[in-house]
Amino acid sequence: MDKRIGDPPTCHPVLDARHVAQARIVLCDLDGCLISEGRAFDEAPDFVAGCGDRLWIVSNRSDMTAAALAQQLARLQLDIPRDRILLAGECALSHLAETGLNRLRLQAAEPLRKLAVEMGFELNHPLPQAVLLCRDPKLTVDGFGSLLNDLDRDIPLWIANEDLSHPGLDGRVVAETGALLAALRAIRPQLGWHTVGKPHPYMLHHALDAAGIAPEAAIFLGDNPDTDGRAARRAGVPFLQIDRSLAR
Structure with missing residues (x-):
């Protein structure tokens, strides 16, 4: 080469x-x-x-x-x-599992949620050890407040990736996980995060x-x-x- x-x-x-x-x-x-x-x-x-x-x-x-x-x-x-x-979503779950975390607030589509349960994560605990944000078409404005309330308790935020979008057919834009992060940061500009993406x-x-x-x-x-x-x-x-x- x-x-x-x-x-x-x-x-x-x-x-x-x-x-x-x-x-x-x-x-x-x-x-x-x-x-x-x-x-x-x-x-x-x-x-x-x-x-x-x-x-x-x-x-x-x-x-x-x-x-x-x-x-x-x-x-x-x-x-x-x-x-x-x-x-990136699957790798983020694997990385969090390797750190020993088992209580997770997971915002993700159903395939990732099912995988997380199979990996032994508890997804509905009132005191999660981390929040993981993946691409979730079902997340709406009403869900942002709940996520931010968890993060306000100094629970670390992980995101699958920072991409705002990826290219669709003929150059059309497909919104990505980073667009959800941008919406959260519009409310909390100082918001920090970790990623493996x-x-x-x-x-x-x-x-x-x-x-x-x-x-x-x-x-x-x-x-x-x-x-x-x-x-x-x-x-x-x-x-x-x-x-x-x-x-x-």
Whole structure:
């Protein structure tokens, strides 16, 4: 691979396995790179097949589990096993479990809530040890007050990711977890939080450690230089940006 850490990111309009042929591990964002609104981009199946077992998904998704996503991707002819799919919501739950927390205020879609219960979290305790905010389409203005009341008791806030949105089909905007955080901060501007989602390098480090691959032997493909690119820099991994506007 000619690219070196610290070089400006290379941009390509589509995924192409030839661009990552020399990488020992290929880390790839999901929405905007492989799929959009549940549909695979045309070149995605060939890219996945060309990367083989070097490919890991590293996504800020926080509304589903890796197991469910693997099944969804298989229906799109994208065969990626669940143990090579890292999703910010699921990773946040795993991280909190590793810290020993078991009482959690979880604001998330039902698949994440079900997983949390299976992991042993108590979700309805009156004194939670942490609040975790994931993408939750059911959260309304009426729910913000309850969340902030918990946080006013100095309970730490964790969020799955800071993304305000991700790209949908034809460039349409899909609101993300960061938009919920922004709404909370409009009420409490001083609100602080923790995250394992990109641009934090947590998920990239996890994939590299699991594969036993050094950062300089990897490559990370993403469509968002502010989150994907920053995460790559922080992990010391070369970054290749997928910019589909170049193909228009």
